[in-house]
Structures are given as structure tokens and as C-alpha cells.
Amino acid sequence: MLIGRSGILREPTIEEASVRPGALMTSVVAAHAVRRKGEDGLRVERRLIGGEVVLCAVVVDGHAGHQAALFVVDHIIEFICEESHDDASGSAVSQALERAFLRLSALVCEDSLHTSGTTATVCLINETRGELTTGHVGTSAAFLLPASPAAETLPSVPLTQEHRLAESKAERTRVLALGAKLGHAIKDGQPTGPLRAFPCGVTCARALGDRDCAPFVSPMPDMTVMPFPEGDAYVLIASAGVWDAISRETVFKTVLKARDAREAAEAIVSKALRAKGSRDITCLCILVATADIAPSTPPPEPLFDVPYGVESPPMEAPTPSAAALTSITIAEDLIRT
Known part of the structure; x- marks a missing residue:
């Protein structure tokens, strides 16, 4: 059972984007997941907000059923874009995230047949201005990790708080x-x-939904807004299936030893599965580099996770942009129990 969608739904061309010389970044994204209960979900999508290129990365971890997680992962990016009012600045998208979380939670709670809830962690990487905005509720933690050779001596930066x-x-x-x-x-x-x-x-x-736990379950996200640091760096988002199974130090060392984002995501999930494989495990690893690095090869045809066997509408293949290129590789291991 899959939750949500993964892949490139729309790739803006360089002519559409408002490019600031020296600020444009490229991102390489890899995800790996193991489904036990079918309550985790992820989605990665590139959007234009106010003419700026924003990579939207979402991880959700549902509980008491899959319904809340499925609804949130399928609607959250659209809600954020609507609430941004075409302003991609950190202050604007952080407010958009807050409004989107509150809207989504209210809609989930309107479902009188279910009482499910979900964590939600969203990282918005503005590749045009080099800015990172993160909003979250719950236990799907995110970190910024330098990717330089000396990174083992540098501290990671938490993008989420303990809830x-x-x-x-x-x-x-x-x-x-x-x-x-x-x-x-x-x-x-x-x-x-x-x-x-x-x-x-x-x-x-702190969650979206959980209708039967009002009023003390809050959908209000904690937020961080920061300029992206100089040099390459990883943005790492993972569900509690990772963080409860292996230590942060193990996760960070695994990322730094990997050859690329895909190998890092796969290795992290594999270690979490061996340590505690009784739950859903999701890891999203994003390598962000400055634009003066030569762009990678064109992205592969995106793989879409279609919820519950519903046929996906036909998608146009993304057109690679010469200076702004997002390569997304999705690897899904489906384990039904």
C-alpha cells in the first residue's frame, strides 16, 4: 500500500524563472522507503512561486490509520502555493506553511468516519535565492548536513524541533x-x-488531524528560515522509523560515506530496517549544490507512487533546464505484511 506521490510533476524552464546571478542552485534528490503499515508518505515536486524556483520536499508519518497522511501528502504542496500569494521569500512561505497546515488539519478533522492523524515535515528549498524554509509538526525530523570533505568535524543543523x-x-x-x-x-x-x-x-x-484528541493536539508548525550555507550540503528528512531505530550520528556518518544521495538514502533505510524493521521507514536525501557546478545528466523519467492503485493521469516528461536542473531518483521497497 502506497501513500502519496513522488517525482517531478512540473519542471519549470529557465525562461520562466526569475534567476538571480550567482544564487541559483541545483538539487539532486533520492528517496528510499519500506512500507510495513502503509502510513508513511513522501512527495517531491518543483514549483514556480512568484517566478522563483522552489523545490518542495514532504515527508509524512501517519498514525491510527492512513487517511490523514494520504490526504496531507496529496494536497499540501498545492495549499502552500495557494497560500504563498506568489511570494517565495522566507517570511512569506513560512506564513504560507502555517496557513496550509491549519487548513489541512481542519479538513482532515471533518472526516467523521476516521480519527487518524499524521506528522508532516516540509522543506522548501528556494533554488533561485538560496534560501531554506522548514515547517513541521511531529516526529519526522530534518537536518542540514555539510557535504564537504571536512564535514565530519562540522556540526549538523537541526531544521526541526523535538515534539x-x-x-x-x-x-x-x-x-x-x-x-x-x-x-x-x-x-x-x-x-x-x-x-x-x-x-x-x-x-x-503536535500533528495534523487526530480529531478525537482535540483540543490539545496542535497543528501549528514550528518553523525555521535560513540562507543556504556556502558549499554543498545535504537536506535530510526521515520518518520516526529511521530516528527511533538508529542514532543521529550513525545517520550522519552514513550520509557522508555515501557516494551520492541515492546511496545515502538506501543505506540509511537498510540500517534502520536491520535495527528495528517493524514499522514504516522513509528517508529523503537532497544534495544541494551551487549553480557554478556543471549540471548533471538529464533527470530520469519520474516514478510516481499512485495511491491504492488509482490510475495516474498522464504526465508530460520534464524538460531539463540548462542552469536549473533537479534530478529525482525514487527507490521504493514495498513490503506487505
């Missing part, structure tokens, strides 16, 4: 103020497992 109740004092304070009770599940008369908020029993109270 689990056990790890976040701010989240515990917030849900208690809204009337939630904190505690642990009881098994054989003894408390067990992670800290949870009751009623509902969630371990993370």
Missing part, C-alpha cells in the same frame, strides 16, 4: 494548560512505555 512529550518541556507545559493529563499506559498494574497525554494517549501532541 515528543517525553522530550519537550514546552509541549508538556502546553498540553497541561489545555487540560490534558500526563502519564503512562498501564500493563499488568504497572506503568509502561513512553509518556502520554490523556485522554487519547498520544506520545506527541
Whole structure:
């Protein structure tokens, strides 16, 4: 069972984009995923916002069903573009992200038949102005990692914050103020497992959806806006199936040892699968380089993940742009249990 779409839906030509000399960047994207429950999803798409080229990368990790994750991954990029009002600046797209998250959560909660929810992490790479904006709720963490030979001595930059109740004092304070009770599940008369908020029993109270857990589950995203650093760098987004299975240090070292983004994504998922393979595992790895580096070969024909066997509408093959080229390679391992 697949959730969402992956691939290039529209490749803007260089004539369409407002190019700032020296600022344009190229991105190479690779994703690897293992589906156990069918509640993870990812989507990568390049869009023009106000004439600027923006790479939109999305990872979702659903819970209590697939419905929220499926709806969010299929609509979030369109909502962000609508809410941006053709302004691709960091301040504008961060506000667009916030409005899109709130809209999506409200729509998911209108579904009276389901009570599912989902994490959502969105990285918007403005390749025209060299700017990175990230918005997220939940546990699908993202990091910026230098790709230089000396990167092992350089710190990674977290693009997301910790939202689990056990790890976040701010989240515990917030849900208690809204009337939630904190505690642990009881098994054989003894408390067990992670800290949870009751009623509902969630371990993370930042999500889209979760209709039955209102009012203390919040869809309000945390945001980071930053200029992209000089030199090559990786943007890494992964679901909790990665971060709960292997350490951050292992993930970062795996990226730096890999020959390219695809090898990095595959190796990370493989290690997470060996360590704790009982859940969905998704890793999205984006290598971003400055435009003075020679463009790579034209991108391969995109592979689309079509949800639940619904036939995908025909897509025109992307036209490679001479100075702004996004190569997307998607590798999906489908494991049904």
C-alpha cells in the first residue's frame, strides 16, 4: 500500500524563472522507503512561486490509520502555493506553511468516519535565492548536513524541533494548560512505555488531524528560515522509523560515506530496517549544490507512487533546464505484511 506521490510533476524552464546571478542552485534528490503499515508518505515536486524556483520536499508519518497522511501528502504542496500569494521569500512561505497546515488539519478533522492523524515535515528549498524554509509538526525530523570533505568535524543543523512529550518541556507545559493529563499506559498494574497525554494517549501532541484528541493536539508548525550555507550540503528528512531505530550520528556518518544521495538514502533505510524493521521507514536525501557546478545528466523519467492503485493521469516528461536542473531518483521497497 502506497501513500502519496513522488517525482517531478512540473519542471519549470529557465525562461520562466526569475534567476538571480550567482544564487541559483541545483538539487539532486533520492528517496528510499519500506512500507510495513502503509502510513508513511513522501512527495517531491518543483514549483514556480512568484517566478522563483522552489523545490518542495514532504515527508509524512501517519498514525491510527492512513487517511490523514494520504490526504496531507496529496494536497499540501498545492495549499502552500495557494497560500504563498506568489511570494517565495522566507517570511512569506513560512506564513504560507502555517496557513496550509491549519487548513489541512481542519479538513482532515471533518472526516467523521476516521480519527487518524499524521506528522508532516516540509522543506522548501528556494533554488533561485538560496534560501531554506522548514515547517513541521511531529516526529519526522530534518537536518542540514555539510557535504564537504571536512564535514565530519562540522556540526549538523537541526531544521526541526523535538515534539515528543517525553522530550519537550514546552509541549508538556502546553498540553497541561489545555487540560490534558500526563502519564503512562498501564500493563499488568504497572506503568509502561513512553509518556502520554490523556485522554487519547498520544506520545506527541503536535500533528495534523487526530480529531478525537482535540483540543490539545496542535497543528501549528514550528518553523525555521535560513540562507543556504556556502558549499554543498545535504537536506535530510526521515520518518520516526529511521530516528527511533538508529542514532543521529550513525545517520550522519552514513550520509557522508555515501557516494551520492541515492546511496545515502538506501543505506540509511537498510540500517534502520536491520535495527528495528517493524514499522514504516522513509528517508529523503537532497544534495544541494551551487549553480557554478556543471549540471548533471538529464533527470530520469519520474516514478510516481499512485495511491491504492488509482490510475495516474498522464504526465508530460520534464524538460531539463540548462542552469536549473533537479534530478529525482525514487527507490521504493514495498513490503506487505
